[in-house]
Amino acid sequence: MDKLLLLLLLLGVFPAVFFQGLAPPTVCMVCSNFKRGHCLRGKSNCTMEQGPGCRTRDFFIFTERDGWRLNHTELDCWDYCLPSHWYYQTLKISVFCCKGRDFCNRYQGKGQG
Template sequence: FTVLLLLNYVPFYPGLCFPVCFSAAPATLCKVCTIFKRGICLHGEGNCTAEEGPGCRTSDMFFFNVKDGWLYNHTQLDCYDKCRAWNLVRGNLKVSSFCCKGQDFCNMYRGRSLHWKSH
């Protein structure tokens, strides 16, 4: 028991830091999918790893219809270093993006795809 206590004891030296002090946040696994609809990847399925930066991105795609307004079409999932939440409208296309990190595959149920998550 005494030996175990001695092995666990690490003296503190000001200015000296072990690699643990500089350990980066754990990497986050993200879902990749070119066309994600109703909780299913229809095209381009895979995974990516967000090592640093904002992490996993969810982008909802909408197309404008004169009769019905903005209609949801599909979602794209990926990793992106400069990810941030934003909306873009260009002609008949609107893109709404969301970002997350810290939980594996967090981008599968953000934005429009949140409605398909089974509880």
């Protein structure tokens, strides 16, 4: 009986200890309005303990004269980040996700549609 109890204890504790050390927390940049290399509103950081991690969303506006032009970027943490491109009439939102490196969502100047 003692061996069974010890085995159950080890099976319950080992995964928690083992998996806790696999993925260290990731620190992400937060900015609700990032333009021309500067955060204009909502500058801070967030920490993702688990999950997909840091998110970058580029917002583009379409005009007949210029085509798709970057309007602004938002940076944050997001549990369910999926890389994607969303279109709604003259608005396009491009989503980029990253994890495993602090500030991996630091804006890289994508800027093209």
